[in-house]
Amino acid sequence: MAEQGPRFRRRGGEDLGGSLEYGLRKQILLAEYRRGLKMLDELCDAHPDLLRAARHKVGRAAETNCPICEVEQLWLVTYVFGKGLPPGGTCPGTKGELQKLLRRPDEVQCFEVEVCSACAWHHLVRRYPAGGIVPRKRTAR
Ligand SMILES: [Zn+2]
Secondary structure (H helix, E strand, O other), X not given: OOOOOOOOOOHHHOOOOOHHHHHHHHHHHHHHHHOOOOOHHHHOOOOHHHHHHXXXXXXXXXXXXXXXXXXXXEEEEEEEEEOOOOOOOEOOOOHHHHHHHHOOOOEEEXXXXXXXXXXXXXXXXXXXXXXXXXXXXXXXX
């Protein structure tokens, strides 16, 4: 049965290991695409928030061009999950918002996603913790 929901594959929702693995997943996805096993609309369906952030250049430029349309430089956009944030995470739309999120006293999990603002390709690149800047006593159990 087709699932209705946000058009953002939350590959980050599970614990996926390191960036090496993400890179491997990308190679597999692209190989499947080239063999016709994956449709373009399965790969190029970045959430509007991701596209907006990429267009506003929130994050940093990737060193590579988009593997699908090959003309657009990829942009590395960060999705942030954490306490007090929406359950689906939040994608800051400005650099200031991003900095604010990364400096939260509570720890957040960041998912850096490469996004093509031309064709909407997106892929999780790495995951890293941020925030927790203010030293706080943790409630130990
Ligand atoms: Zn593209």
